[in-house]
Amino acid sequence: MKKIHKGQGFIWSGQECIYVASLAPGRVQIYLQQIQQYESVNLGELTPLSVNSKTKEIGDVFKVSDEAWGKALLRYDSVGKYKCGDCSIDELARELSVSVARAYALAATYDEEAGPQCMLPAARGRKHGVRMLPVQVETLIKEAIKEYKGPGVTFKSIWRAVRGQCQAAGLAVPSQVAVTSRIMEMDEAERARRRLGLKTANDTHQARPGKEKISAPLDKWEMDHCVVDCIIVDEVTRRALCRPWMTLIIDKHTRIIIGYYLSIHSPNSYSVAMAVMHAALPKDKWLRELGDRDIDYPYYGKPEVIGVDNAKEFKSRVFIRAAEKYDIKIKWRPIGKPWWGGTIERLNGTLNIGYINLLPGATLRSHLIRGDYDSEKESCMTFSEFKLWFARAVQQYNNEYHRIIKMTPHEKWVKYFTDNGVLSHPALISNPSEFSLDFMPEKERVIGRSGIEMNGFIYWAPELAPYVAPGVARNVKFNPNSIRQVWIQIPERGYLAVPFSDLSLSDMSLEEARLAKKDLKEHSPNAAETRAERSRAISKQADKNRELIKEAKISTKRARKAFENARSDRESRKSVPFVASEVDEVRESPPVDVDYTKPPEKFEIDL
CATH class of the missing domain: 3.30.420.10 (Ribonuclease H-like superfamily/Ribonuclease H)
Incomplete structure (x- = not known):
């Protein structure tokens, strides 16, 4: 029966120690060699430390052949008898069919803690990680591997870089096999990151444990x-x-x-x-x-x-x-x-x-x-x-x-x-119009005496009259694909739909308005002097651009995309809850060419 013996090595709290004596059924005394101090600890806190480090160099037990493993078992049992004094060295040599010198060597490798694994033959060849190339060459290979990245990099291209640097430094050029082996020693995920990028490498190699638990619709x-x-x-x-x-x-x-x-x-x-x-x-x-x-x-x-x-x-x-x-x-x-x-x-x-x-x-x-x-x-x-x-x-x-x-x-x-x-059905939202407008884009604007100035246009509705306050900014919701009206948020009344102050202006998108402004600036920079004239000029220019597109005279994709976007949005708005208002019923027919900035003309009438 195996027992803990005095002087046996253990690990306690990350430190090496040796067993000294038993103090109680579950408690022992140990000696910490590093700090030269005795400690009394619980037995369960100790981890055995293998005495024979040679077992660490032996291959995987589960990968050796059945024949090699059976031979190791036989040798372990026979050497164990020799260690206990049940047989002499000559008897051990005869039992194992080896020389006396070899029997002594086997007895020296015996490790009771490692078990039969200690009798497996050590792996042949150089130990893993041994480098035979000069340090200077190893450094050049390491730098070349770090420098060369991307999907076009190959083993040969890295070897060529190493070859050029070695020749310039007067060093012996390593073989392509040697350089390739250094690359293959890198972690596979790291190689993928260098060659394919972080995202692609992570998709293949990164651990992603866990799963989100969703128990019901709308969760x-x-x-x-x-x-x-x-x-x-x-x-x-x-x-x-x-x-x-x-x-x-x-x-x-x-x-x-x-x-x-x-x-x-x-x-x-x-x-x-x-x-x-x-x-x-x-x-x-x-x-x-x-x-x-x-x-x-x-x-x-x-x-x-x-x-x-x-x-x-x-x-x-x-x-x-x-x-x-x-x-x-x-x-x-x-x-x-x-x-x-x-x-x-x-x-x-x-x-x-x-x-x-x-x-x-x-x-x-x-x-x-x-x-x-x-x-x-x-x-x-x-x-x-x-x-x-x-x-x-x-x-x-x-x-x-x-x-x-x-x-x-x-x-x-x-x-x-x-x-x-x-x-059954999910619950309905109580105020769909308000819900929809709450998510719409917004800007802060002041309600002035002439109305709300936004996107180069003036918006006005009679309902705004009580809220004219030049110093108070309010949230104004808008649709970038249809700027003919906006929605201003009044705390005590909710959202108010406010159309163009000039009802003769046609509907347009922000992009159409920008294009119209650009065309006016290029072709008629002095065509409009007042704010109202500028608004009417922009509206007319947007209408002209639409007609040109309909006649297929405009070839720029930007103009055609702006037209398609606005046209499509006008169709889809028919199903939107927040446009079902009287303001949205502003006529879609071509605007009458009337200049509201001039006094009205007088006509003779029969009295």
């Missing part, structure tokens, strides 16, 4: 923007225009695409507002405007949490304050860790690769896959057509089997809201 949404892998054409000329953007929202529990927003303009706070509104509210009006009775979209509700990335529109004061108002928590991903939004990122790829890449004009995400396919030449869908197609694709996705939830997203949604065969 968490994930939202993100993604450019569509397909080129659309404009409505008038049918020429290639651009790749639109989609802002998607997915319910993480059911995998339902609960809402989205398609746009020609790049993502901004308006895209976020429209997507949240589309997801949170019932979609009856939107479905009627879409005009396809086969599309069913019964999903809506207010979420508990929205997971987003760190884009500026997701960190805007408006988005954060509106979410806080409705008790919605915003959860931003850690920077550099896109897998925290893996559900929405996977959805982006699924829609682009599995659906959109089948359309004419698809860009196919890679020139290697695209080959000679001319995406611009093959494009044929307008934005209106694409929006209808996309709505049908979303319905298809929501009703296809999902391998993660083991059913379709629609079935998962219905299953949760069905109790004993009785179907």
Whole structure:
């Protein structure tokens, strides 16, 4: 029976010590050699220290052959008898069929703590990590490996760099095999980071334990923007225009695409507002405007949490304050860790690769896959057509089997809201118009005597008269795709819709207004003197630009995109709750060319 013997080595609290004596059944005395001090400790606090360090150099027990392991067992048992005095060295040599000298060597390697492993032969060849090249050459190899990065780097290119430096320094050039072996000794994840970049390497090698637990619909949404892998054409000329953007929202529990927003303009706070509104509210009006009775979209509700990335529109004061108002928590991903939004990122790829890449004009995400396919030449869908197609694709996705939830997203949604065969629905938002406007972009403006000055225009409504206060700034909500009216927030009255002061001005987007201002500055810098004249000149120029586009005389994509964006938004606004007001009924017909800055003309009439 093995026993702890005096002088045996142990580890206690990270320090080496030796056993001195037993003080009690569970307590011993040890001696700390480093600080030359005795301690009384519990036996369970000690970890045995192997005396024979040679066992550390022997290969893995589980990788040796059965024959070698059986030989080690025989030798360990025989040497153990010799150590106990049950046989002599000559008897040991005869039993093992070795010389006496070899028997003594085997007895010297015997380690009771290591067990039969101590009798395994040491691995042949040099020890791992031994360097035979001069230190100067090793240094040059190390520096070359650090310097050369990127997907184009090869073993041979690094060896060539080492060869050049060694020749310049008058040193012997190492073989390519030697340089390659130094590279292969690096951690595989580190090699991938140097060659492919941090993101790609992390996708393969970084540990990502844990899983977020979501127990019900609306517990968490994930939202993100993604450019569509397909080129659309404009409505008038049918020429290639651009790749639109989609802002998607997915319910993480059911995998339902609960809402989205398609746009020609790049993502901004308006895209976020429209997507949240589309997801949170019932979609009856939107479905009627879409005009396809086969599309069913019964999903809506207010979420508990929205997971987003760190884009500026997701960190805007408006988005954060509106979410806080409705008790919605915003959860931003850690920077550099896109897998925290893996559900929405996977959805982006699924829609682009599995659906959109089948359309004419698809860009196919890679020139290697695209080959000679001319995406611009093959494009044929307008934005209106694409929006209808996309709505049908979303319905298809929501009703296809999902391998993660083991059913379709629609079935998962219905299953949760069905109790004993009785179907229920999520709670409705009490004030949908206010909810929608709260997420809209805003600016602070003062209500002056002439109204609200914003974006180079004056806005006025009779309801503003009691609130004229030149020193008080108020929040003014606006739609960048339609600036004919704004919404001003009055604490005691909520939002008031305020149109252009000059009702003859036609509707336009901010981008159309900027283009019109630019054209006026270039061609008629002195055409407008007063503020009212400037507003009318901008409105007229925007109308002229629209006519030119309709007649296909403007070829710049910026102008055509601005026109398409404004036209598309005018169609989609019909289903938005906050525009269902009298102010929104301002006529869409071409404005009458009347200059309201001049006195009215007098006409003769019969009395």
